[in-house]
Amino acid sequence: MAVSAASGLSSVDSVHSHVQGTRDVHSWDQSVDPYDPSGDGSRPVRSKKDLKPHEYDSLDYEMYNYPYQQMIRSYHKMTYCHITLMRWFLVGVIGCFTGLVAFAVNYSMEKLLLLKLGQLNNVYNPLSGGSVAYGLLVLLGFNSLFALISAGLVVLEPVASGSGVTEIKCYLNGVKIPHVMRISGLLVKMFGVLFSVSAGLLVGQEGPLVYIGAVIGAGISQLQSLVPGLKRLSIPYPYFRSDREKRDFVSCGAAAGVAAAFGAPIGGTLFSLEESSSFWNQSLSWRTLFCCFSATFTFNFFMAGKESLWLMVGNSGIVNFGQIDIKDANWTPSNLLVFGAMGVGGGMLGAIFNCLNTRVVIHRMKYLQRRNGSKLWRIIEVLLVTMVTTVVIFSSGMILGTCLPVNNGTNVLYTNNLNQLFCPAMGNIVSDPSYLNDITTLFLNSQEVAVKLLFHLRYCFSLQSLGIMLILSFLLVCWTLGSAIPSGLFIPCIFIGALYGRFISSIFEWGYLPSIGPFSISAGTYSVIGAASFLSGVMRMTISLTIIMIEATRQISYGIPILIAVSIAKLVGDFFNKGIYEIQINLKKTPFLEWESPGQMERLLASDVMSSPLSYIHPITRVKSIVALLKSTTFSAFPVVTPILELPKVYDNNSIIPRLYDPRWQSLEREGHQEHSIQYKDPRRHTSPQNEKTSLLASAKHSYSLAFQKKQEDDIWSWVQVTSKKPMALRGVILRSQLITLLKRKVFFYEANQPETQPRLTHDQMNADYPRFGSISDIHLNTAERKMLLDVTLYMNPCPYTISGLAPLPQVFNLFRTMGLRHLPVVDTTSGKLLGIITRHDLCHENLQHLFKTKNADHAL
Numbered sequence: 001m002a003v004s005a006a007s008g009l010s011s012v013d014s015v016h017s018h019v020q021g022t023r024d025v026h027s028w029d030q031s032v033d034p035y036d037p038s039g040d041g042s043r044p045v046r047s048k049k050d051l052k053p054h055e056y057d058s059l060d061y062e063m064y065n066y067p068y069q070q071m072i073r074s075y076h077k078m079t080y081c082h083i084t085l086m087r088w089f090l091v092g093v094i095g096c097f098t099g100l101v102a103f104a105v106n107y108s109m110e111k112l113l114l115l116k117l118g119q120l121n122n123v124y125n126p127l128s129g130g131s132v133a134y135g136l137l138v139l140l141g142f143n144s145l146f147a148l149i150s151a152g153l154v155v156l157e158p159v160a161s162g163s164g165v166t167e168i169k170c171y172l173n174g175v176k177i178p179h180v181m182r183i184s185g186l187l188v189k190m191f192g193v194l195f196s197v198s199a200g201l202l203v204g205q206e207g208p209l210v211y212i213g214a215v216i217g218a219g220i221s222q223l224q225s226l227v228p229g230l231k232r233l234s235i236p237y238p239y240f241r242s243d244r245e246k247r248d249f250v251s252c253g254a255a256a257g258v259a260a261a262f263g264a265p266i267g268g269t270l271f272s273l274e275e276s277s278s279f280w281n282q283s284l285s286w287r288t289l290f291c292c293f294s295a296t297f298t299f300n301f302f303m304a305g306k307e308s309l310w311l312m313v314g315n316s317g318i319v320n321f322g323q324i325d326i327k328d329a330n331w332t333p334s335n336l337l338v339f340g341a342m343g344v345g346g347g348m349l350g351a352i353f354n355c356l357n358t359r360v361v362i363h364r365m366k367y368l369q370r371r372n373g374s375k376l377w378r379i380i381e382v383l384l385v386t387m388v389t390t391v392v393i394f395s396s397g398m399i400l401g402t403c404l405p406v407n408n409g410t411n412v413l414y415t416n417n418l419n420q421l422f423c424p425a426m427g428n429i430v431s432d433p434s435y436l437n438d439i440t441t442l443f444l445n446s447q448e449v450a451v452k453l454l455f456h457l458r459y460c461f462s463l464q465s466l467g468i469m470l471i472l473s474f475l476l477v478c479w480t481l482g483s484a485i486p487s488g489l490f491i492p493c494i495f496i497g498a499l500y501g502r503f504i505s506s507i508f509e510w511g512y513l514p515s516i517g518p519f520s521i522s523a524g525t526y527s528v529i530g531a532a533s534f535l536s537g538v539m540r541m542t543i544s545l546t547i548i549m550i551e552a553t554r555q556i557s558y559g560i561p562i563l564i565a566v567s568i569a570k571l572v573g574d575f576f577n578k579g580i581y582e583i584q585i586n587l588k589k590t591p592f593l594e595w596e597s598p599g600q601m602e603r604l605l606a607s608d609v610m611s612s613p614l615s616y617i618h619p620i621t622r623v624k625s626i627v628a629l630l631k632s633t634t635f636s637a638f639p640v641v642t643p644i645l646e647l648p649k650v651y652d653n654n655s656i657i658p659r660l661y662d663p664r665w666q667s668l669e670r671e672g673h674q675e676h677s678i679q680y681k682d683p684r685r686h687t688s689p690q691n692e693k694t695s696l697l698a699s700a701k702h703s704y705s706l707a708f709q710k711k712q713e714d715d716i717w718s719w720v721q722v723t724s725k726k727p728m729a730l731r732g733v734i735l736r737s738q739l740i741t742l743l744k745r746k747v748f749f750y751e752a753n754q755p756e757t758q759p760r761l762t763h764d765q766m767n768a769d770y771p772r773f774g775s776i777s778d779i780h781l782n783t784a785e786r787k788m789l790l791d792v793t794l795y796m797n798p799c800p801y802t803i804s805g806l807a808p809l810p811q812v813f814n815l816f817r818t819m820g821l822r823h824l825p826v827v828d829t830t831s832g833k834l835l836g837i838i839t840r841h842d843l844c845h846e847n848l849q850h851l852f853k854t855k856n857a858d859h860a861l
Contacts, residue, residue: 056591057176057636058840059243060735061820062801066794067763083239090240091287094220094249095256095294098213102260102295103302105194105205106318112198113446116142124421136394139200143390144383146199147485150192151382154484155375160188162481163488164211165276166584168254171214172247173278173592174820174840181250181771186215192486197446199386200393202477202495204447206319207488209257210276213295217253218246238763241770244820248284251277252291258548259292260299261490262319267548268292274544275581278593279820319448319491321455323554324524331561335521342504342526343533343565346497347572350537353478353496354573354580361482361587378484385480392472397440398422402462406436418460419444438465447491454498454527455553463506470499482584489580493535501530528558529565536566540579591840597813598845601852606812607805608851609843610826610836616641619731619793620755623748624786626739630776637735637823640796641728641834727833730825732796737773741766742795744779748788755791766795803838804829813843 119142124135154161159179167180179185193208223235240246254276259268269289273280299318331339368377403423419441438461442450454461477492505526532549536542546563550556577583585592616639617626629638742748745765749758802825803812816824816838824838841847 056170056178058591058822059171059174059176059247059820060822061174061244061247062797062822063242063244064797064799065738066798067761067766071763086237086239087287088290090221090249091217091252091291092294094213094217094253095259095291095296096298097216097220098209098253098256098291099260099295099298099300100302101190101212101216102209102257102299102318105190105209107306108194109197109205109446112146112194116198116200117444132398136391139394140387140390143199143201143386146195147201147382147386148379150195150199150485151379151483153188153192153195154486155379157184157188158484159185160192160211160486161484162486162584163207164189164214164486165207165489166581166588166590168211168214168250169276169581170585170590170592172251172254172276174822175590175592177590181215181218181246183215183219186212186219189215189486193488196485196487200390201386201480201485201487202389202447202473202492203480203485204488204491206258206261206490208486209261209318209488210254211257213253213255213257213260214250215253217249217251217256217291221246221249238767241767243771246771247279248287251280251284252288255288256291256295260295260318262548262552263296263300264548264551265289265292265296267544267551268295270544270547271541275539275541278817319494319552320452321552321554322452324455324528324558330557331521331525336561336564338521339529339561339565340568342501342529343536343568344572345504346500346530346533346535346565347537347569348576349474349496349500349534350539350569351573351576353474353538354577354583356478357481357580358577358583358587360479361584364482365587382483382485385483389476389480392476393439393443396468396472397437397443400465400468401437401439402465403435403437404460404462406460436460438462439469442469447495451491451495451498451527451531454495454502455524458523461502461506463503463510466499466503466506470496470503473499489538490535493538494531497531497534498527499530500534501526501528504530525558525561528553529561532562533565533569536569537573538580540570540573540582542566542570586846591844593813593817593840593843594845595817597810597843598848598852601809601813601848603855604809604848604851605805606803606807606809606826606838607835608855609809609812609848610805610838611842612836614639614834614837616728616834617734617792618642620789620791622786623743623781623788623790626790627743627776627779627781627786630736630739635736637733638739639730639825639834639837640732640734640792642731644727644729644831644833727831729832730800730802730827730834732793732798733800733823733825734792734796738766738795739792740773740776740779741769742790742792743776743781744769744774746781746785748785748790751787751789755789758791760794800825802827805835809848812838816840816843 116139119138120135123138124132157179159167159177159182167177170177171180189208189211193203193205196203197205221240223237223240240249251272255268255272257268258271259265262268266289269285269292272288273285364381368374368381398421401422406418418436420435421437421440421444423435423437441460442453445453473492473496477496481487481489481492502523505521505523509523528549532545536545539545542563545566546559549562550559573579578586582592615629615633615635617629619640619642742761745759745761747759747761749755800823801815801819801821803815805826805828812824815821822840826835826838827833828835
């Protein structure tokens with residue numbers, strides 16, 4: 001079963017078969033290099049272009065070796081206190097920066113929208129007249145320009161496309177996605193979402209804020225700059241420069257993005273727990289909540305300062321639904337039937353939305369992203385979507401919009417957002433309210449303002465217009481989502497759901513049903529329940545969505561109705577398909593691990609899903625062999641193995657303890673098995689060298705291993721390798737990045753010397769290039785260096801998690817998923833033999849279901 005390099009280890013030929021070629025391993029040839037089975041190096045090494053690594057690698061949460069152990073031992077009590085305080089300080093800074101970026105994006109977007117609508121009013125105004133066609137051209141010009149800028153930026157950095165929530169969700173699951181945590185993606189996401197929202201597209205800025213907050217969390221926590229011109233900004237603080245530490249800061253940043261968007265610190269914390277994070281603990285909960293409070297306070301502080309009210313920080317986030325009157329939020333137990341029915345409708349609409357969008361995305365991937373000039377075609381598609389959206393919105397308001405009189409009871413806070421376009425000019429709508437166009441009022445305002453109007457205005461939207469806007473918005477969002485622009489999904493779904501709720505309310509009003517018990521609900525309440533149920537039907541969120549809606553509306557009485565509606569919507573949606581984020585993950589072929597293994601997997605064992613045979617290295621290997629291995633494979637980690645020999649162990653004055661039996665590595669010893677990798681042979685013994693070699697070869701006739709003899713000939717120490725085909729015992733696991741670091745820093749020794757003469761690196765030196773360790777193609781060694789030896793025993797992980805080949809699949813999955821493993825060696829618990837490796841790709845649901853069907857088919861035969 002072939003698995004890509006991203007998973008760390010894969011089912012490919014062993015190093016022996018990669019390197020040994022057709023050489024007879026049973027013959028003793030003095031010309032054979034004992035540390036380079038490839039002999040004269042004539043074996044062709046595949047070029048980098050020939051290798052096909054998987055797009056996704058895995059993060060490394062399991063971090064342990066001798067340098068790390070030495071660093072931990074150097075800590076004292078105050079060090080741990082200092083690290084704890086620094087964690088809290090950094091999450092506070094992450095929240096402040098996230099809130100500041102959210103304010104900057106929102107403020108800039110408001111200015112661009114005012115600029116666009118101001119130019120539209122100059123050429124066409126219901127009070128002063130003007131050309132409708134000219135107004136449409138102006139609107140098309142601005143929207144196309146903004147969309148072109150957004151799409152152009154995304155083409156330069158494709159990872160910034162979409163909302164970014166799926167990428168962050170996969171990263172927090174342990175998947176390393178290329179470029180996902182780079183400042184280039186952050187900048188493109190910021191400016192891209194600014195222009196995509198300003199272009200009038202039905203997208204939101206709330207989803208991208210989750211990505212922005214996550215990248216800010218990943219960047220600030222490292223206290224260093226990876227930008228070539230800003231290297232001097234780095235601070236020598238290495239404690240958080242690991243995948244495990246960075247993961248927690250990314251969780252805090254993602255939650256801060258939601259908190260800044262909705263003014264919902266508790267909802268942001270629960271969103272990170274329920275939707276994005278795969279690993280959680282109690283201390284992380286408190287730090288995440290503190291980060292969310294920092295983001296919310298910072299955003300509100302600057303929003304108040306924009307109005308010169310710096311001390312008035314009571315406003316909520318970008319999505320400010322306004323506080324709903326307690327009279328409109330009242331409900332009775334009989335109303336719960338209506339809330340449940342709306343949850344059913346929201347779940348069905350969400351399932352239909354996911355199905356249609358999936359078909360659109362598949363079509364886009366098939367015909368746009370896989371053809372020549374795909375970048376140009378993706379930009380053209382964005383321009384086409386923008387033009388169609390602009391024409392549909394403009395023409396629907398002109399042809400299908402209904403001009404309704406403004407209710408005298410309309411709150412003065414919302415009259416500035418009403419639009420009279422295409423309505424009779426009967427005075428100034430601010431000083432002398434008369435008419436409004438219901439479609440242009442919703443479509444030409446930002447979606448946040450449109451949702452607020454749907455929640456608060458009564459008798460201002462006709463049943464016909466609500467139905468038209470619901471259908472148009474539904475289809476346009478389905479088409480737009482997934483195109484080459486940064487696009488959030490929260491607000492578009494809330495907008496569609498609010499239209500759905502108001503449409504149901506208008507039907508009841510048309511039938512005079514609101515006066516009847518179960519239907520006696522205000523129009524605003526219908527909108528709130530409809531928005532929550534449709535968003536849950538699309539995203540399958542429940543608890544966090546309930547809290548976000550409560551915090552955004554500032555009405556606690558909505559708690560039970562929203563929770564009932566979103567729970568039913570999720571159940572109904574799950575009956576038909578998965579949530580939109582899970583569908584996007586599957587379409588991208590990302591190796592995401594679910595919370596639990598699929599059902600009925602007890603029939604599968606660890607030996608059924610493992611990858612075998614393997615590529616591996618030995619504790620001491622010639623440098624050029626390691627270079628050849630790294631150049632000819634794309635694997636991210638290699639097991640370190642030694643042969644299982646049955647030679648008698650010699651303990652006398654002439655023997656030395658094997659390096660792996662050093663007290664520092666006692667944990668590596670397997671009970672009942674003895675290691676003979678390094679053994680000193682006294683040249684004064686009566687056995688001749690030729691007989692010694694013959695005896696050794698006879699003992700290792702059917703095994704492939706390394707048996708080292710150290711002998712003294714004319715005061716020159718040399719090493720001899722004996723190869724065989726015997727199974728290997730696992731001694732540890734070493735990462736590709738660690739091997740590259742060792743080669744880059746020239747950590748090897750001459751063959752004539754002891755392994756102890758090899759230079760030693762500290763943990764800081766090993767981790768100095770994190771997270772970009774470079775490539776083997778960047779390392780250049782001369783001939784003398786390539787003939788030297790490399791001892792990896794100090795730098796490998798000597799105690800990786802292992803599992804028996806007889807372990808049932810659910811046990812394997814739970815161990816791998818719970819501990820956040822990158823690779824799980826499978827061993828024979830009786831002999832200690834390494835059987836194979838289980839990686840993330842092996843445990844994906846799609847692969848497990850395929851294996852299950854294959855095994856059932858074999859049993860049926």
